[in-house]
Amino acid sequence: MNTKEYISSGILELYVAGSLSEKENEEVYAAIIANPELLTEVISIESAIVKLTAAAKKDIPYSFNAIKSQLDIETSKVIPISKPKTNWAQYSGWAAAILIGSMLVWSVTQNNNLKEQIATEKEQLEEQIDKASNSLAEAEKLITVFRDKDIISVPLAGQAVSPNSYAKVYWDKKTNAIYLDAKGLPEPPKGKVYQVWSLKLSPLTPTSLGTIDTFTADNNKIFTINNANESEAFGITLEPEGGSESPTLEQLYTLGAVAATP
Incomplete structure (x- = not known):
């Protein structure tokens, strides 16, 4: 699939949330490394999640004076009102948003830590391979020298x-x-x-x-x-x-x- 189809498939969101299998995670990671547009999209998704979580945690600025000013209520006039009902659906939505946002942020953090760990391990492995290759080349050179009849x-x-x-x-x-x-x-x-x-x-x-x-x-x-x-x-x-x-x-x-x- 092309880049747009890849982005619209929703697999990047699952990748950021840490919901993919290890094999799928590696495939997406390889695709991101190879395609700058996918990397930009992942960064955008992670940023949106962080902002969503931060916004969900903010206190809502409700106050009697603020409500009165918006409704233009006259203080001298008594208006009978019924006992307000708690909007549990709204609160449940906020709670769910906070919970999901927190889980996604945790997943993003874990995913970033995993990327850093993989990069570090890859760098160390490449260094070890390079040292081993140099040591092997040096050993082969010495063997050739020691076997030379003119030495x-x-x-x-x-x-x-x-x-x-x-x-x-x-x-x-x-x-x-x-x-x-x-x-x-x-x-x-x-x-x-x-x-x-x-x-x-x-x-x-x-x-x-x-x-x-x-x-x-x-x-x-x-x-x-x-x-x-x-x-x-x-x-x-x-x-x-x-x-x-x-x-x-x-x-x-x-x-x-x-x-x-x-």
Whole structure:
């Protein structure tokens, strides 16, 4: 059906009142999102209900002077009148209007809360899917890198300060990058960070490749680091936050030499 037929069908009023089934509610919601005219109509219906309820709750300004002024009654003239009868039908109508209006306002409020909840849950789900997709893409990329026959694998063994520590460097010379698997390192103490070094052995010349500032937050403990050096070895030291200009050898956690190519 077209937009006018949809509006005249009365389904939007039932939607606002919360009288539709869950499936019908979802279908109408989808139609409203897709059609601005339907959204405008729903807003108009909700506004009319709120105004109706507010009007029904107002006190009716009856007073003897107001009635006398409208009927032009002379105060000196006594007119016999019969005992007024209570207009129960009128009062019942007002009561019904207030009751129905209140129920509709409650339904509108619940419906709006449901819309907000659905929107929030949808946003959270999309965020989770996006994170999962990014994690999967990153994992697939790492698997490809680790299986590349041209990647140089350099195991880093624990040193005197932490004999049980270990790490591994995967060096891709084509892209001047290393992939550091630091899962074997303990959590650094507060105020300290791990710093990665590229080493030339003759003479011993260290070059900083930067600090691992996200070590604690990263669950996988795999870090991508730029390395354009002709590295002969790699080492990892524990340094103060911000890093050091030269490695603190007393805090050398892991060290490993690049195997000579035949």
